Amino acid sequence: MTAEAASRAPAGEAGFRLLAEHLPDIILLAFDPEMRIWAATGAAIRARGWTPGHFVGKTVPEVGRPADAAIAEAYCRAALRGECRRLVTTGKTQPSRMWTHHYVPLPAEDGSVIGGMVIARDISDQRRAERELRASQRQLAEAQRIAQVGSWEWDLDTDELTCSDELCRILGRPLGFRLPLADLAQVIHPDDLELVAARVAWMRTDPSPCTIEFRVVRPDGTVRTVLARSEGIVDETGRVVRCIGTDQDITDRRRADAERRRLLNRVYEAQEGQDRRLAADLHDGHVQSLAAIGFKLEQARLRLGASGSPEVDELLWQVTKDLSTEVTSLRRTIGRLRPLVLVEDGLEAALREEAKSACSRAALAACEVASELEGRLDPVVETALFRVAQQALANVVDHACATHAEVSIACTDEGVVLRVSDDGCGFDPDHVQVIGDIAHFGLIAMRERVEALGGRFQVATAPGKGTVVEARLPLTDPVEAAWP
Amino acid sequence: MSRPRLLVVDDHDMLRTALVELLVQAGFEVAGEAADGADAVALAKQLEPDVVLMDLRMPVLGGLDATRLIKDASPATQVILLTAFDSPTLQQHAEEAGCFAFLVKGCPPGTLRLTIHEAIAFRRSLLPPPGSPVR
Secondary structure, rough: HHHHHHHOOOHHHHHHHHHHOOOOEEEEEEEEEOOEEEEEHHHHHHHOOOHHHHOOOEEHHHHHHHHHHEEEEEEEEHHHHOOOOOEEEEOOOOOOOOEEEEEEEEOOOOOOEEOOOOOOOOOOOOOHHHHHHHHHHHHHHHHHHHHHHEEEEEEOOOOOEEEEEHHHHHHHHOOOOEEEEHHHHHHHHHHHHHHHHHHHHOEEEOOOOEEEEEEEEOOOOEEEEEEEEEEEEEEEOOOOEEEEEEEEHHHHHHHHHHHHHHHHHHHHHHHHHHHHHHHHHHHHHHHHHHHHHHHHHHHHHHHHHHOOOOHHHHHHHHHHHHHHHHHHHHHHHHHOOHHHHHHHHHHHHHHHHHHHHHHHHOOOOOOEEEOOOOOOOOOHHHHHHHHHHHHHHHHHHHHHHHOOEEEEEEEEEOOOEEEEEEOOOOOHHHHHHHHOOHHOOOOOHHHHHOOOOOEEEEEEEEOOOOOOEEEEEEEOOOOOOOOO | OOOOEEEEEEOOOHHHHHHHHHHHHOOOOOEEEEEHHHHHHHHHHHHOOOOOEEEEEEEOOOOHHHHHHHHHHHHEEEEEEEEEEOHHHHHHHHHHHHOOEEEEEEEOOHHHHHHHHHHHHHHHOOOOOOOOOOO
């Protein structure tokens, strides 16, 4: 109270009543050494339709719940001895309401106890709010636990991160764990520390929402992968003062992704193996036998010579020619199943042959091949990229109506990037997906093939705008790795 | 003029036999047969054929390596690569190894005989004419 307000307020008991009568949910009772109430005030009296007359002249134990009479008497006596007591109880007329009763001594000016006071407060609303808050917190904690999502708040003034219980569990730390930002290295995986530190530095000045994936290391050495989402909160000057965010434990999802990639990769390996065996069977058996039959037919023609019937000679010639056509077709099949040039000479040579073939089949003006490759890649990666290019070029031949196409291979720090582009008619990718005819373009197969090796696959196209198919593959540990 | 002498090299017995019979029927002399590249090199050195019909993929030594060795030892001998594989890159490799021609098995009737005759003519063009003084 300011000096001016104090000077205007009524003095003594009147002033006390003025203050008490404006305290919500409060009843003040003053009692003498006989526990008899001599003053009663507080807004809660009026709010419940009572008057001070309901209390004054009665003893404290009489005005409360009969069940509390004994303890009320004991607490009054304690107050009269100069001690304080607190009782939590239910309402006398409304048992659903909760009250706190504080029993305190009432001292005279010389410090001696001349009586006591009961400060009774209706805490029903407060308790309900507390219960609701606790329930809400429980639900939040439960939801975080089920979703494996922890939350955090970073106060830039203290430069410390406060973690939710679930985040503490994700990090393998005790509940209530706080992380000073200077100690990031205690939590973040060493390989991801630079990435996270750079993002933290960025968040200090930019409140924009951001998402980042990284690994954390628990004290027991366990590594978990988390997906963090965050945004900054600024003050009136626009300065970032706090950041809030969530960390989702996606370790299981990443493991499942890796397992899916591993299985897909095995499927493709099995398929390539089967194709390889089939190609070998066709090459070593059927093609050789058919070629031998062709030689025998030609020998038969020679034996018949001029003495033979022209009709028989014509028939033999036709059969030999048909056989030659079939062998050529069979050879092409073998080439598709297992391109010898890919095995013997590598990806670039195989792509050049495939581009040349596409150029001829689609009557393209040109189908350029640009490559940054300097050596051989892992055979699995070479095969996957070749198959993607093969399918993409088949699409150019069959659907694009293009005049130019280009195949390029670029090498980056992360891996190798294959692009097959054309200037043809393009297509509406949404429409293709909606009609479920995506398999017609082999797009699903291409995507799966790339993703099986932890890569990324993209198609950029629009009607009349040509098509660019892009496959990005990591070069190291292709199944475990994923394109960043 | 003596009959052209050929060496037939292929690890597929049925095909090699049929090819030899066809060539004999066509009037060529098949001086020898081999089922792998190493035997082919040894026989080429021993028989000095005009033309070698060489398969690509064979045990012990492949057709391209065998061709290089034969051409090193006897540059006039012409080698026709006869393979079930067809690819521009392979054709380039065959040319680099010194092959006279690259033919795919099952090529149109008559192509093989025509190519052999061309190879023989080319070989003869490399050799000194009959009656030339021998140095």
